[in-house]
Amino acid sequence: MGVVVHEARKIYHTWGRFVRALDGLNLDAETGQVTLIVGTNGSGKSTLLRAISGSLRLDSGDVLIDGSYRPSIGRKEVGMLQQVPVANLCPSFTIEEMIRLYLDGHSVDSWKGARTAFQDHGMAVNSRIREMSGGQQQLIALELVLARLPSILLLDEPTASLDPGHSERILARVAKAASEGVTVLLVSHNLEHGLSICDKVVLMHEGRVVNSWAGSIARSLTARDLKQCLVECAASSLEG
Numbered sequence: 001m002g003v004v005v006h007e008a009r010k011i012y013h014t015w016g017r018f019v020r021a022l023d024g025l026n027l028d029a030e031t032g033q034v035t036l037i038v039g040t041n042g043s044g045k046s047t048l049l050r051a052i053s054g055s056l057r058l059d060s061g062d063v064l065i066d067g068s069y070r071p072s073i074g075r076k077e078v079g080m081l082q083q084v085p086v087a088n089l090c091p092s093f094t095i096e097e098m099i100r101l102y103l104d105g106h107s108v109d110s111w112k113g114a115r116t117a118f119q120d121h122g123m124a125v126n127s128r129i130r131e132m133s134g135g136q137q138q139l140i141a142l143e144l145v146l147a148r149l150p151s152i153l154l155l156d157e158p159t160a161s162l163d164p165g166h167s168e169r170i171l172a173r174v175a176k177a178a179s180e181g182v183t184v185l186l187v188s189h190n191l192e193h194g195l196s197i198c199d200k201v202v203l204m205h206e207g208r209v210v211n212s213w214a215g216s217i218a219r220s221l222t223a224r225d226l227k228q229c230l231v232e233c234a235a236s237s238l239e240g
């Protein structure tokens with residue numbers, strides 16, 4: 001169960017150029033675990049998350065979510081958070097208005113749960129999104145995505161432009177969601193933070209998974225080890 005990606009291929013055609021974004025990629029992420037995905041720029045990480053979310057169609061290969069094939073767009077069991085919080089939010093809305101938008105058709109309990117989560121973060125639900133800091137906005141976006149009770153959470157560099165305090169709050173919330181059974185795929189260049197909450201590490205390069213570490217080996221990895229792997233990947237591209 002969790003997420004299985006089998007032989008995923010995606011080629012983009014732009015301006016007469018072909019870019020092989022995913023090149024026969026295989027990956028599996030276990031239920032209730034955090035899988036940290038690291039890779040050089042352009043290695044296909046965002047393309048992979050979009051394929052899992054169903055917002056991008058693969059040229060070939062399969063995505064299985066909790067044992068069933070290929071999600072359709074907007075499947076509610078898959079929640080995705082973008083790097084820029086406003087990609088998930090309407091800046092002119094209040095938190096309460098965002099809750100109504102996100103949880104339209106959901107139970108009264110889930111509305112209550114969302115309001116309580118914001119209170120726990122010390123945020124008033126009548127606060128307007130555009131008046132909040134980038135870190136607060138990302139926390140709001142994360143709580144809204146989680147309020148829909150996804151079984152899969154996809155995070156594309158969620159702490160990239162945040163201060164350390166907000167990054168830690170975001171990652172603590174992600175770790176809590178995983179401990180409650182959510183399968184998390186976390187793309188991050190913030191290696192120290194990513195390693196502190198992950199159960200598995202996957203290294204991507206040129207559209208493929210080129211290395212992965214799980215269990216005690218993943219837990220013993222350091223940011224320095226991973227940086228070295230990334231440097232070696234970048235160097236191999238230059239040689240090629």
Ligand SMILES: Nc1ncnc2c1ncn2[C@@H]1O[C@H](COP(=O)(O)OP(=O)(O)O)[C@@H](O)[C@H]1O
Pocket residue numbers: 012013014019020021039040041042043044045046047048
């Ligand atoms: N919509 C697109 N059209 C054309 N090329 C794209 C598009 N999206 C991504 N690419 C290219 O595909 C490759 C993988 O991109 P991406 O998945 O964004 O990598 P990453 O997130 O690891 O930086 C890159 O070479 C990128 O330039």
Ligand SMILES: [Mg+2]
Pocket residue numbers: 045046047
């Ligand atoms: Mg990306």
